[in-house]
Amino acid sequence: xxxVGLHLPTLSVQEGDNSIINCAYSNSASDxxxxxxxxxxxxxxxxxxxxxxxxxxxxxxVTVLLNKTVKHLSLQIAATQPGDSAVYFCAENSNxxxxxxxxxxxxxxxxx
Amino acid sequence: GAVVSQHPSRVICKxxxxxxxxxxxxxxxxxxxxxxxQFPKQSLMLMATSNEGxxxxxxxxVEKDKFLINHASLTLSTLTVTSAHPEDxxxxxxxxxxxxxxxxxxFGPGTRLTVT
Numbered sequence: 502x503x504x505v506g507l508h509l510p511t512l513s514v515q516e517g518d519n520s521i522i523n524c525a526y527s528n529s530a531s532d533x534x535x536x537x538x539x540x541x542x543x544x545x546x547x548x549x550x551x552x553x554x555x556x557x558x559x560x561x562x563v564t565v566l567l568n569k570t571v572k573h574l575s576l577q578i579a580a581t582q583p584g585d586s587a588v589y590f591c592a593e594n595s596n597x598x599x600x601x602x603x604x605x606x607x608x609x610x611x612x613x
Numbered sequence: 614g615a616v617v618s619q620h621p622s623r624v625i626c627k628x629x630x631x632x633x634x635x636x637x638x639x640x641x642x643x644x645x646x647x648x649x650x651q652f653p654k655q656s657l658m659l660m661a662t663s664n665e666g667x668x669x670x671x672x673x674x675v676e677k678d679k680f681l682i683n684h685a686s687l688t689l690s691t692l693t694v695t696s697a698h699p700e701d702x703x704x705x706x707x708x709x710x711x712x713x714x715x716x717x718x719x720f721g722p723g724t725r726l727t728v729t
Contacts, residue, residue, distance in 0.1 A: 545657070601708075
């Protein structure tokens with residue numbers, strides 16, 4: 502597999518501040534990426550996706566940036582809320598199939 | 614949106630026994646489903662691709678004789694952990710995607726397996 506079972510890095514932010522979560526992916530052939538949010542004891546929940554022909558995509562309060570040169574993704578959450586506290590994963594996919602490989606993940610804690 | 618369910622949500626079994634986990638796509642048919650394993654405070658690790666009507670494809674390092682996958686119908690895949698040991702205790706998650714809607718995957722709620 503392409504993901505590594507490392508312990509999760511953590512990020513703490515004040516409520517109302519913006520959050521930036523980073524992810525490095527490993528396969529240069531990957532051309533589709535999804536950010537997922539996972540709350541404790543639950544399955545991953547889709548947040549936003551981006552294809553490799555784009556550098557940036559915006560959703561509601563979230564923006565994903567893709568830098569293919571250095572194989573890096575970031576997720577920006579505007580005006581972070583307590584409900585945003587969760588673990589965030591980036592997942593990569595190449596057009597050889599629908600399987601996704603997950604990054605290490607980041608645990609986000611929002612301080613009220 | 615597409616819904617994927619898993620059953621059971623939690624299971625405890627004794628070491629040496631086998632346990633079956635079900636993954637269902639509730640409102641769409643899925644010729645392919647995926648099984649992941651997640652240890653505490655770690656990422657999701659892809660275990661295998663479940664293919665309806667044919668053998669599953671396992672990721673490198675995953676024992677196919679230990680983790681039996683059966684994709685019996687277009688809405689059901691099962692993962693059987695055979696001769697379970699405490700180190701198999703983990704969170705098992707499946708995913709599937711509606712055909713014709715791109716490569717997005719919808720995830721089940723996961724199954725917490727504890728082997729005593």
